[in-house]
Amino acid sequence: MGKNVTRKDIAKEAGVSVSVVSRALNNSGYVDNEKKKRILEIANRVGYMPNPVAMALQQKKTYQLLFFCGDLTGTYYNQMYHGMAREAEKKGYHVLAIMNERDFEMVKKTLADGALFPTESVAQAYAESIGKNYYLPTVTASFDPSAVFAKPMPAVIIDNRKVINTAIDYLWKKGHRKIGMALPFNEGYANLRYRYWKERMMLEIGKEYRKYILDVQGDLEKTETPKNSSQKDFSCEAEGFVYLDLFFIGRRAARMYQASAHKPTAIICFNDDMAFGMMEELKSLGFRVPEDVSVIGIDGLFTRERYEPKLTTMAIYPERQGAECVDVLINVLEGNKYKYMNYSPFKILEGETVKNMASV
Known part of the structure; x- marks a missing residue:
């Protein structure tokens, strides 16, 4: 034939x-x-x-999901994507990563059953543009339970208020009162984490909290309202490859700590990558972690195994969040029951970077 x-x-x-x-x-x-x-x-x-295209049209199903991820160079979203891909594979689906997280026209050009978003801000942008008139089941990872979408959208949520308060509770029990926060920029859930830290520290020590902010970009001096930035200020290049370097930002935060007249005894970093950079720079500046200053991260990345001392962090399990996003989306696609508000787990992962001041 x-x-x-x-x-x-x-x-x-x-x-x-x-x-x-x-x-x-x-x-x-x-x-x-x-x-x-x-x-x-x-x-x-x-x-x-x-013919896979013909089969998809005939069956009205592609078993393919789109993930508008933007940047997979950061370990958090890399782990999230792995969680998505592995969970999808278990259920006979595949996840296609779209590297331009705002290229929503891709839903018109690519055969897919549904779409996944890395944050509520990307999901909101989609819902307010293509999503208004283009039907495609969607689910988003979210870091703000109060997020509202143009159309109802299921979300898998990290409750940052609880995450920040759990971190402060942990440090408080260890005897820390001067608890600072290191921030890379004033936008998105960096601003959200800052606001929850400020809210709690205002209750604990009043306006003294201002002394312990390590605001790398300096935006909080101008306004506490988050800006809409592309974060290009912190783009780095290695061998022609451009990426956002939060490790480098952590190093800058360490130098701010060195120059500060009011030094916190413990610092909550925006995320683990920033904490790693801060710890490395603190060492080079002659500070000991945790003897001179304690450091705690947020993420629970697998890379904490590579650093000494081992980072204490708030684990928010990016791979589980990604897997749950896929589970919810497949439930939508297959007509199963699902919830719009799905909370992802978190807990303290103790390491070696927090000093117990209460025992001193």
């Missing part, structure tokens, strides 16, 4: 209709056992390969 064998060719040789061949190959609908056996034998013999 040559190449490009079609179902029509198989139907002709088997002496049946094309619809019978389709039912046999798709294993859907009734086909006499002998006819089905003969159809499959012919298909195997002639090397029939179904």
Whole structure:
């Protein structure tokens, strides 16, 4: 028969209709056992390969999900994507990463059953643009339970207020009262974490909290309102590869700590990558962690195993958050029950970077 064998060719040789061949190959609908056996034998013999686009259109399902991830150079979103991809594979789906997180026109150009977003801000941008008139089931990872979308959208949420308060509770029990926060920029959930830290520290020590802010970009001196920035100020390049370097930002925060007249005894870093950079720079500046200053991160990244001392961090399990996003989306696609508000777990992962001041 040559190449490009079609179902029509198989139907002709088997002496049946094309619809019978389709039912046999798709294993859907009734086909006499002998006819089905003969159809499959012919298909195997002639090397029939179904056209995936045609199959998707016929079945109205692609088993492909889009993830508008933007940047996978950061360990958090890398782990989130791995969680998504592995969970999807277990259920017969695949996740395609779209590296431009605002290229929403891709939903019109790519065969996919649904879309996943890394943050509520990206999800909101989608809902207010393409999502207004283009139906595609969507789920987002979220860091703000109060986020509102143009259309209702299921979310898998990290409750940052609880995360920050748990970190402060932990440090407070260890005897720390001068608890600072190191921030890379004034936007997104960096601003959210700052506001929850400020809210709690205002209750604990009043306006003294201002002495212990390590605001790397300096935006909080101008306004506490988050800005809409692309974060380009912190782009770095290595071997021609451009990436956002939060490790480098952590180093800058350490130098701010060195120059500060009011030094906190413990510092909550915006995330683990920033904490790693801060610890390395503190060492080079002659400060000991945790003897001179305690450091705690937020994320619980696998890379904490590579640093000494081992980082104490608030684990928010990015791979679990990603996997749960996929689970919710597949439940939507397959008509199963699902919730709009799904909270992802978190807990303290103790390491070696927090000094117990209460025992001193």
